[in-house]
Amino acid sequence: MKTVTTIAELRAVLAEHRRAGKSIGLVPTMGYLHVGHMELVRRARAENDVVVASIFVNPLQFGPNEDLAKYPRDLARDEKMLDEGGVDFLFAPGVSDMYPRPMETVVDLPKLGSELEGAVRPGHFAGVATVVTKLFNIVQPDRAYFGEKDFQQLQIIRRMVEDLAQPVAVVGVPTVREADGLACSSRNVYLTADERRAAAIVPKALDEAARLIASGIVDAAAVEQGVTAFLATEPLARPEVVALRDPETLERLDAIGEKPVLLLLFVRFGSTKLLDNRVIAPKSARLAKVA
Ligand SMILES: Nc1ncnc2c1ncn2[C@@H]1O[C@H](COP(=O)(O)OP(=O)(O)OP(=O)(O)O)[C@@H](O)[C@H]1O
Ligand SMILES: CC(C)(CO)[C@@H](O)C(=O)[O-]
Ligand code: BAL
The missing domain is CATH 3.40.50.620 (HUPs)
Incomplete structure (x- = not known):
């Protein structure tokens, strides 16, 4: 090289x-x-x-x-x-x-x-x-x-x-992750040992969003509130953005329909910002729940 x-x-x-x-x-x-x-x-x-x-x-x-x-x-x-x-x-x-x-x-x-x-x-x-x-x-x-x-x-x-x-x-x-699901990021080195342990809640919050959508919730704000409440169970996590959006236009959604939705998170731990997201296909999330 x-x-x-x-x-x-x-x-x-x-x-x-x-x-x-x-x-x-x-x-x-x-x-x-x-x-x-x-x-x-x-x-x-x-x-x-x-x-x-x-x-x-x-x-x-x-x-x-x-x-x-x-x-x-x-x-x-x-x-x-x-x-x-x-x-x-x-x-x-x-x-x-x-x-x-x-x-x-x-x-x-x-x-x-x-x-x-x-x-x-x-x-x-x-x-x-x-x-x-x-x-x-x-x-x-x-x-x-x-x-x-x-x-x-x-x-x-x-x-x-x-x-x-x-x-x-x-x-x-696609995002490459650590063993506990945290997305690899150069800024992960800023995290203290406690913050690093706590940061595992971020990918779990994406699972929580998929679970809420699979349960049949169609109100986007209700999913955002559910994910925010989930993140609040970790005292070191300070969510700055918890947003359900259209994956292409990034526009707000009122209702979750058949089309895939983007859940985007921006969460601070101390002075470190962590980003993560998942595109969730409501239909397959709900089918997975039935199966
Ligand atoms: N975990 C990951 N999986 C896949 N691609 C990644 C991952 N982390 C970063 N990238 C991608 O690598 C490219 C360079 O990113 P960058 O150098 O900013 O690294 P970073 O780890 O995202 O750093 P930061 O901590 O600043 O967010 C970007 O396209 C970014 O999306
Ligand atoms: C794309 C990029 C290299 C531009 O500086 C940066 O934003 C990054 O690393 O993701
Ligand atoms: N990974 C995006 C670059 C930045 O945070 O500035």
Whole structure:
């Protein structure tokens, strides 16, 4: 694997491969890799001739009081993991490589980006959409891989690619979990031992949502209240978003019908935010209950 830090060098090495007709897969990350990231790499490796991973802790997507400065970093360990995962090029630019001048241009999806996590992190998704567009322009990948754990991010990128006719196929990858069900996340390292034990309630709250829907509840607010009450049984959990939404538009739902619904959670433990979600198909949830 070759590590590249400048846009010009990455463009030059990829141009050769593109001329030779090779397909290119891109895995964008912020580093401090775990098995969830490596699943994106595995998919990219299986589906493309050339695999590029990027590590860039993007200042544009952090709010003034967020964890930009303390976001966990370990480039040497990440390089080893990516090399073993079969990545061909690691793009690891510094902030001045990526943004030689303050950015004047912003890619924003004001509606999708202000819902849910966007409501508690104003400007976050404009920062994500802008950097992902820039990465797409630099790498010009055939396919780009994103985790379903960050479900809103994935839907925003899908919509951005459609709206702007960006020539890339967006591939969503199912969430990889720890043994107790907690979604793997770089930020899990911030949790104290007590918070880490308590965090197992997050995936259980998704099970609770599926159980409530399977029991025949059709009122979306009643499911949200049931899940909030379930999370309240864990004193260390501070739910910030408990929302049942349309999986594609992220719009609120009044009633649960036949179509799949998204349950999205954003729960704080101490100063750490944890995200999780599940798309629940009401029909199969109810059939599973009958069976
Ligand atoms: N558990 C996981 N399973 C599958 N994909 C994941 C998982 N965790 C992260 N990803 C995906 O990896 C990509 C890079 O994510 P990122 O570097 O922000 O890691 P993260 O663990 O989500 O970090 P954070 O703690 O900041 O949320 C994103 O597309 C993200 O959705
Ligand atoms: C997609 C991404 C790499 C953009 O900075 C980031 O939001 C992430 O790691 O999910
Ligand atoms: N995993 C999404 C990136 C962020 O939280 O900033």
